[in-house]
Amino acid sequence: EAQVTQNPRYLITVTGKKLTVTCSQNMNHEYMSWYxxxxxxxxxxxxxxxNVEVTDKGDVPEGYKVSRKEKRNFPLILESPSPNQTxxxxxxxxxxxxxxxxYFGAGTRLSVL
Amino acid sequence: DAKxxxxxxxxxxxxxxxxxxxxxxxxxxxxxxxWYRQIHSQGPQYIIHGLKxxxxxxxxxxxxxxxxxxxxxxxxxxxxxxxxxxYCIVSPHHSGNTxxVFGKGTRLSVIx
Numbered sequence: 001e002a003q004v005t006q007n008p009r010y011l012i013t014v015t016g017k018k019l020t021v022t023c024s025q026n027m028n029h030e031y032m033s034w035y036x037x038x039x040x041x042x043x044x045x046x047x048x049x050x051n052v053e054v055t056d057k058g059d060v061p062e063g064y065k066v067s068r069k070e071k072r073n074f075p076l077i078l079e080s081p082s083p084n085q086t087x088x089x090x091x092x093x094x095x096x097x098x099x100x101x102x103y104f105g106a107g108t109r110l111s112v113l
Numbered sequence: 114d115a116k117x118x119x120x121x122x123x124x125x126x127x128x129x130x131x132x133x134x135x136x137x138x139x140x141x142x143x144x145x146x147x148w149y150r151q152i153h154s155q156g157p158q159y160i161i162h163g164l165k166x167x168x169x170x171x172x173x174x175x176x177x178x179x180x181x182x183x184x185x186x187x188x189x190x191x192x193x194x195x196x197x198x199x200y201c202i203v204s205p206h207h208s209g210n211t212x213x214v215f216g217k218g219t220r221l222s223v224i225x
Contacts, residue, residue, distance in 0.1 A: 004156070033212065035212075042214075042215045042216065042217065043157070043213065043215045044212075045212035048212070058212055059212065088154060090156050090157070092156075092213075098206075099206075100145065100147050100162065100202070100204050100206060100213065101147075101159050101162065102157075102159065102213060103159070104156030104157050104158070105156050106155060106156050107154060107155065107156055109154075
């Protein structure tokens with residue numbers, strides 16, 4: 001089954017404790033992206049990757065890092081989480097040539113205390 | 114800012130057609146209309162897209178006006194599982210980075 005898998009689905013952590021949210025897709029998609037969703041603000045793009053070893057900032061990249069060492073994986077790293085990063089996070093992927101038809105993961109709900 | 118305007122909420126009786134409108138009066142010639150939905154904090158789900166012709170797939174139909182300034186998503190026989198927030202998005206089809214710009218959408222409630 002074609003899917004984008006995020007882990008963990010729920011995470012509660014404390015300020016400053018490094019964490020990684022994993023994202024994996026099995027559709028051989030070149031393009032992957034991370035969004036965060038906050039009440040009243042909609043979905044905002046954090047980082048994106050056009051292909052392996054090619055990443056760039058989205059609209060709200062501060063406090064986040066990403067890497068794209070393999071085509072299927074696109075982890076989101078919070079080196080020193082802060083309470084303002086409490087949010088619902090989504091990973092998405094799509095193939096080149098159809099970038100607006102994106103497949104989203106189920107989401108990761110993160111709480112930073 | 115989102116380039117689309119949608120009503121904040123709508124109700125639909127189960128089994129009836131749900132017609133969700135979207136205004137996109139500033140759409141440019143190379144921009145498509147996309148529809149997504151999000152069921153209660155799940156990941157958004159692609160539904161359908163179109164440029165100027167009406168489109169239909171297994172999930173829905175998309176009707177785009179001749180001047181392309183508005184469109185309607187039609188769910189022909191709404192079920193309770195169609196209760197979700199529906200987003201109308203306009204964007205070029207083959208741009209580089211494509212962050213989907215989700216506005217506030219329409220919250221559709223399907224009622225038994």
